[in-house]
Amino acid sequence: MVEGNMEDLALPALFEKARKIHSTATESRADQELVRKGCEALEKCEDMVNKLGLFSANETKDDISTANLKYLLVTFYLAELTEKVVQDDRIQILKASQAKLKEFISFCEAMELVPEEELETSTQGGPNSLADRRARKIARFRRERAAEVKLLEIKERKERRGRSSRAAALSTPVEAGEEDVLDDDGEEEREAWLTTISLAICNAFDLLELLKKEEEMLSAIKEKQSKEGEEFSRDVLDDRTKRAEAWHRDSAVRAQYTKPAQPITCATFAQDVLEGRATVSQAHDHKHQPLIFGPASLVGGSLTSERQRMAAQVFQPSHRLPTMSIEEAGLTEMEMMNTWQERNAKLMEEANSSWYKDNRKPPRPGAEEEDDEDDDAAQEKARAWDDWKDDNPRGAGNKKLTPCG
Numbered sequence: 001m002v003e004g005n006m007e008d009l010a011l012p013a014l015f016e017k018a019r020k021i022h023s024t025a026t027e028s029r030a031d032q033e034l035v036r037k038g039c040e041a042l043e044k045c046e047d048m049v050n051k052l053g054l055f056s057a058n059e060t061k062d063d064i065s066t067a068n069l070k071y072l073l074v075t076f077y078l079a080e081l082t083e084k085v086v087q088d089d090r091i092q093i094l095k096a097s098q099a100k101l102k103e104f105i106s107f108c109e110a111m112e113l114v115p116e117e118e119l120e121t122s123t124q125g126g127p128n129s130l131a132d133r134r135a136r137k138i139a140r141f142r143r144e145r146a147a148e149v150k151l152l153e154i155k156e157r158k159e160r161r162g163r164s165s166r167a168a169a170l171s172t173p174v175e176a177g178e179e180d181v182l183d184d185d186g187e188e189e190r191e192a193w194l195t196t197i198s199l200a201i202c203n204a205f206d207l208l209e210l211l212k213k214e215e216e217m218l219s220a221i222k223e224k225q226s227k228e229g230e231e232f233s234r235d236v237l238d239d240r241t242k243r244a245e246a247w248h249r250d251s252a253v254r255a256q257y258t259k260p261a262q263p264i265t266c267a268t269f270a271q272d273v274l275e276g277r278a279t280v281s282q283a284h285d286h287k288h289q290p291l292i293f294g295p296a297s298l299v300g301g302s303l304t305s306e307r308q309r310m311a312a313q314v315f316q317p318s319h320r321l322p323t324m325s326i327e328e329a330g331l332t333e334m335e336m337m338n339t340w341q342e343r344n345a346k347l348m349e350e351a352n353s354s355w356y357k358d359n360r361k362p363p364r365p366g367a368e369e370e371d372d373e374d375d376d377a378a379q380e381k382a383r384a385w386d387d388w389k390d391d392n393p394r395g396a397g398n399k400k401l402t403p404c405g
Contacts, residue, residue, distance in 0.1 A: 011048050015071065018042045022077045025084060035084050042078040049074060061111045061194070066186055069193040072111070075104040076200045083211065091222070094215045101208045108201055113194075115143065118205060140202050147199035154192045 009017065021038035049055070054068045061069075079100035087093050108114050117139055324332070 011045065011052070011071075014041055014048070015045050015074070018045055018074075018077065022081060025081060032086055035081055038081045039078065039085070042074055042081065045071070045074045046078065055107070055111075057110060059111070061113055064111070066190040066193065069190065069197070072104075072108065072113075072197055073200055075100055075107065076204055079104060079204070080207070083207070091215060091218050094211050094218070098208060098211050098215070101204050101211070105201065105204055105208075108197065113197055114201055118201075140205060144199060144202045147195050147202070150195045151192060151199070154188060154195070158188070 018038055018041035021034060021041060025035055025038060049071050054071055055064065064072075079097050082093065082100060083097040085093050105114065109119065117136065
């Protein structure tokens, strides 16, 4: 967007600048500074159009030149940008935007640009039945779609003609008499601006209805708040904020001198606290007891009869309940591990000691000769076994039993 002093710009340049700002603000969520600049540019355009006297009340659309048709949209663009202004008093913004929309519709009606269906609706004060409103919205939506399709066709036609003109200029020179035919797009430009104005009229009626509903809702809320005294001032909110901050500050100071509660490390004891069978202030040597899921009147009291016992066991779980808590199971496993480690340490100590030397009996007389005889007998037996294995190899007698034997 070209920055510059709007006082020095001519009407066409100022209108193009304002139209670009309007397009940017409507397609995306623009900041308030851009919206403010767009409103200033459009107000300057409107002032220049009025001073130049481009339009007259006794004229119609056929009397307006093609170059001046686009300036009919200044009021509509200004209404749309005014609605996007953020202000504390939203109702004033809505009223200003509605005034500009009504001015635009009235001027288009004087120029014979408003469809007859919309004119009949405005003269009758608007239909009251839902069917009439639905038919009017459908007809307006169809006109919008037709205008959008027509603008798209005109744009594509211009692009094709531009490409053809450039290709023809590069290939063959333009002959006398054909130059006017190629450059004569005044009728097409007029058709494009009239279609754009028709689309703007449909959008203006839709936006006017939405702004009226929003104004009615805000007015009703404001009236209700004024009657019931529910309108919160800035002083009340500041007072609430100060009180909340003071409460948090005092709580932080008190927390320094407050003794924290003993944490609950037993899962079953925590479950009993949640279900009301125990309190936090009780001692922590809680022993697990099987949970009973029956009626509270029976579970809390003593089961004196078989009927009460059966009634208390109606809503029992289908799975087996644990017999100890997680803490108790951990302590049991730790005790088993300590016992296992002590036993292994004792075994390793015995294995590394010389117990076999200390407990060996002294030799008796003649034991060495007996040991030598036993050794000779063992050697003879081993030699005989080796000879037998040489004569009888492994699997020698099973060859006929094997599939390939």
